[in-house]
Amino acid sequence: MSSPDSSFATSSLFQLTALRFRLFLREPEAIFWTFVFPIILAVGLGLAFRNRPADVLQVAATTPQLTQALATDKALTASTMDEAAGTKALDTGHIVLLAIQSPTGVVYKYDDTNPDARTARLLADRAIQNAAGQAAKVQADNRLIHEVGSRYIDFVVPGLLGMNLMGPAIWGLGFAIVEARQKKLLKRMVASPMPKWQYLASFILSRLVMLTVEVVVFLGFAAVAFGVPFRGSLWELAFICILCSLSFSALGLLTASRARTMEAANGLMNLVMLPMWILSGVFFSSTRFPAIIQPFVQALPLTAAINSLRGNMLQGQHLNQMLVPVTVLLAWLVIPFAVSLKIFRWR
């Protein structure tokens, strides 16, 4: 006899949960979408929206004197070229401004619809006026800020985390359950003495374990690669992640509770998730949507998830300062779970 009677490893809850892991780990696509994809997305967005050091603008002048004057401003790189060559360089975008020495003074040639060119015009004029001895009338100093936490990457990481808490919970539960139903495995399971609650619990348990890996990998990457801030309590952040995952699992369960075919399940899941991808503020603030749909937007579980994640990570808020999103998440946990237990189709 290979199996001792009452050990943990032979308990049905352990076996069911272990099966979930095995099936997940043997599905390479699932691993990609769960672990690798969010990191690739974060890297891509981080590169696209990185806050670059203030750009040095390329300008040119027709005389060496003017060029020298322009070069005194560190935000400008100046070279000397004649008017014809300068005009050509302007047209091809190599320089944004050409300062032409004229009998009466200086003429700036630039495209005033290009913000860089307009900036160059201001800087060039200041440099040339300074070189001509026109000192500023008011003394001005600069204090520069590059604050962590106000960058786009800081904003988008909690959004991606929320999205990544939702996707695998709904897809993972939904597809696995509907597939088991379609293949009559669900029917075979309830025909055995398996406790039904353990079947559903195995999904949630395996989700929570994988969640730990996913969240740690993703946030660890965001912290190391982008220095994304964690201003709130990490315990509370963990609590929010677990709550979000449970709520989305409940929603996944509800989505999968009746569907008989994968096609129907897929349609239902997209129907459930699409509005949230658009409205819940993954990539930009959900408050940008018109006031009239705000109650709907704020009631979505992904909006609540992302708002509470941003509240914790970016603003350092405590749970008691985020009662609205936390309550919304709790409601999305309790109601879909209760409803799906009632209407779940076991065969």
Add this chain to the structure above:
Amino acid sequence: MPERTLEASLESSANGSLNATLNSGHGPALLLRNLRKTYADVVAVDGIDLEVSKGECFGLLGPNGAGKTTTIEICEGLTDPDSGTVELLGLNWKANANELRQRIGLQLQETQFPDKATVEETIRLFRSFFHRGISVDESIKTAQLEEKRKSRVGGLSGGQKQRLAMACALVGDPELLFLDEPTTGLDPQARRHLWDLVDDLKKAGRTIILTTHYMDEAERLCDRVAIMDHGKIIALGTPQQLIASVGGEHIVEFALNCDSPLDTAPLLAIAGIQSHRVDAGLHQLSVSQLHLAVPSIFEAIAAQGFTLSEFRTHSASLEDVFVGLTGRNLRDE
């Protein structure tokens, strides 16, 4: 058609065998009383009474749509009957569902276990649901899947998948085993392999209830058979009793090379010929004493001026019982 009288004679012989096979004192393994189930406008099960004794291998036989699966799923506690009583091992699904689930084993039609799990993992999972039972190793051995122990389910042949389903049905060491069309869709070799497995289980004294639409399977495996059609049991008995009830143990089939009607009265007058029917130009006679009847058949046909284009005989089978009872071939369904 002679169906009605045939059915009446079957009923009486069936009841006789029922009493004879009842185990003394222990009560039946399965008891169905006036079972009914209707889906929308289809009557799937239309008043079934049945008793299966412990240690018996019992077959529910019939064409697709006869109500076999609905009946067996009601027995398995997967479908609620509209009315009637179901008792297994003296227990019922309303009061003793948990205990019953522990004590029965079953294999359903078209269950697909997860492709990416291995044979051993799948059996271990099902073993974990039962408080008592045989070890995983033992059930792998019984189902002859030792070589496939570490293989993924997705890579198994149809026969191996069916044996895996059997292994999962056996892990709880069930007192009562339900098999729903265990060999449907298998190639002949895999079927025989599975039959051997069922034989071994029978020898071990397990009570088995199986459904099939293969007559040869029922004859080969079952101690007793109930033939179902349109939700009713139309015949019940041992395969031998049922075959004998056709009226002759041999079937003569012949065809004529001309379409004009044959007068059957001279044929039926021959001693040993029990019945005659025509199906798509093929005449069928059920015959009890073949060696005496055949020369007379030739004479009777020649006397009417016909010549034979085809002539063959075979031993009567459950197939012939079904044809005799319903006027239809099982294959037509």
